[in-house]
Amino acid sequence: MNFTRPTLYPPAIKTPFPKNPRIFHHPSSLLTAQLASLSRKLHPSSLVTPLKSLSKSPSSRLSLRTKCTIADQQLAQPKETGVVIVGAGLAGLAAALRLNSSQIPFLLFEASDSVGGRVRTDSVDGFLLDRGFQIFITAYPEAQKLLDYESLNLQKFYSGALVYYNGGFHRVSDPLRHFWDSLGTITNPIGSITDKVLIGLSRLKAAASSFEDLLVAPESSTRERLLRDGFSSSIIGRFFVPFLGGIFFDAKLDTTSRLYDFVFKSLALGSNTLPSKGIGAIPDQLASRLPDFCLKLNSKVTKLNSDLSTVELENGEVFRGKFGLILGVEEPEAKRLLETEEAALANAKVKPCRSTVCLYFGADDAPIKEPILILNGSGKGIVNNMFFATNVASSYGPKGKTLVSVSLVGSYESWSDEELQNAVREEMGTWFAGSVVKAWNHLRTYRIGFAQPNQIPPTNLRKDPRVGPGVYACGDYRDSATFDGALVSGRRAAEALIEDNGW
Structure with a gap:
């Protein structure tokens, strides 16, 4: 993407950013x-x-x-x-x-x-660990005015997801960017054929509305909105709950439909990305x-x-x-x-805030090679979503190594870090070969108590x-x-x- 330099704010100054300075020099x-x-x-x-x-x-x-x-x-x-x-x-x-x-x-x-x-990134054993699951959507309107995208060197995710359901992985694709992939998934168990068509129609509808109008539109919960738009309970439970739940940190999808519309429009017009040097x-x-x-x-x-x-x-x-x-x-x-x-x-x-836990592991290889988000559509277990960060941005790990990011929705305050780590390993062992997961090296666990404000209706x-x-x-x-x-x-x-x- 080519973006003109922002005019609302002063131009970026090409100076090195010092590590942990007390005062930033200009x-x-x-x-x-x-x-x-x-x-x-x-x-x-x-x-x-x-x-x-x-x-x-x-x-x-x-x-x-x-x-x-x-x-x-x-x-x-x-x-x-x-x-x-x-x-x-x-x-x-x-x-x-x-x-x-x-x-x-x-x-x-x-x-x-x-x-x-x-919005911070830590360096641990040569890996870049964002503090919790965070992605940057390029179509955010204010960000386009303010940030120099070129210098961020944004690395893109695949426009869609893999959904773990019934013991296997099933693809959900953006029908306008990956038309042939989308055709190939039309009969998979992640929703009906009608659901797949509705995704494309909803994408077009979102793109046609202004961001400002979406933020003041009549609202309901996101779940109510999806049902009103005609989506089946199967695609809501298997795709939208882990996908939107991982963005809003809200497994019930009680979040306002205004935020859903805003994010859906941003996804329709832009890409999910990671800066090559981390979200920080x-x-x-x-x-x-x-x-x-x-x-x-x-x-x-x-x-x-x-x-x-x-x-x-x-x-x-x-x-x-x-x-x-x-x-x-x-x-x-x-x-x-x-x-x-x-x-x-x-x-x-x-309102009670939204919380999340993110666990990182280092590995020698990734069982899935694509730069794609992987969702838990099974309705079981504690993992909401995961991905191999080095598939998206190789700079997130040392050469030849893989960074595994696993996200949970909620605080899990009654669980120790060791209990969470063991439960995640066990669950991931059912998704991938158990011997592969056993070799993963735990790097760090982030507990983000205030991950997001709670934006259930009514909202302003x-x-x-x-x-x-x-x-x-x-x-x-x-x-x-x-x-x-x-x-x-x-x-x-x-x-x-x-x-x-x-x-």
Whole structure:
């Protein structure tokens, strides 16, 4: 695919992304002697200038950002900035980039040692392990504006799936991309012939509607929607439950039909992919475009002060956002930070979140060679879906090795890691040769307690980001529970702040 470079945000800067840095450096951080001299002359009280007093000329906006940079160099931890952003997940990063595009100074605080929030990748024994089952759909509209797809080197899945049912694997294919494959599966037991035709018709219908219209359309549960569209209970149970359940982490398909429509349209127009350097390459790319010294890692915000514009860090330091505060953390954490304040989010009811467990194994070979998602359509066992990640992106493992990814829906809190590992091995031994599975080397188990917000009806997938005086919230719980929803909500939070300040 060829995508034009985004115009909404500044262009990506081709700089290497350092491992676990405390501060992300930008080439312009190599200040000249003249700027260094200027910084020594500036008094701390003059380091942040009200935007309304600035000229609208580009030179004035550049001067404002220069002062933010100098402030951060002169005072290792400046006490005041334009905007404080809490959380460097996709939403917080998108908010930061939107503010930066308007030359508004900010500080972005992240509690962990790197950006991404839930969208992270770890390197273990030469394998790339995404933190939970995550795929990137290329047709996401906000992502197309914001990301440089070419540099992500996206590797595609086959457009369809293999379904394990009744002791064998059965193919379900996208009829418009794999017509002949689809014809060959017309009589398999994963649904009726009518079901296969309905998949094609639903694909065409989804592609014809706008994303915005889908997010505000009349809603029901996804299961109710599938039944209303005429799908049989057999294809719902054998295909849609493991397929959509693995995306929504919802085995009952109670999730709103709005999210189903949004994802189905995205799949109809785009491809399921993995970045060659792991899913964490997406937030890494966003972070590489932030200005100097505005991203603070290992900086956990523990509370908001009474004025809702001041945050206190775990180490006791206090920072004030002169123009506002943006909360880009997960819904439970946002509610905790606001629980003592008169803010809209503080009193909101939080639905139980969606959880997942992902187990990774290293192997010498893959029993299936295709870059395809494999679903459990049997209705038995604990595995929901699995795939051989190195079939999709060979960079996910050392040369000659295979990375096995197995996903479960739910938290499995009463199970130990060892019990889960043994149960998964036993179940996979019925799908593939037992001797093959026995040789798999367990790499890591990820338990993702807050994998996604719970978006059962009724929903509002375009929530107002304003949650208190000068306080804005963003995250996928404010929009669609997708990568795209997180990016959109971050931009909308920043734009609401800009509008409220009259800029």
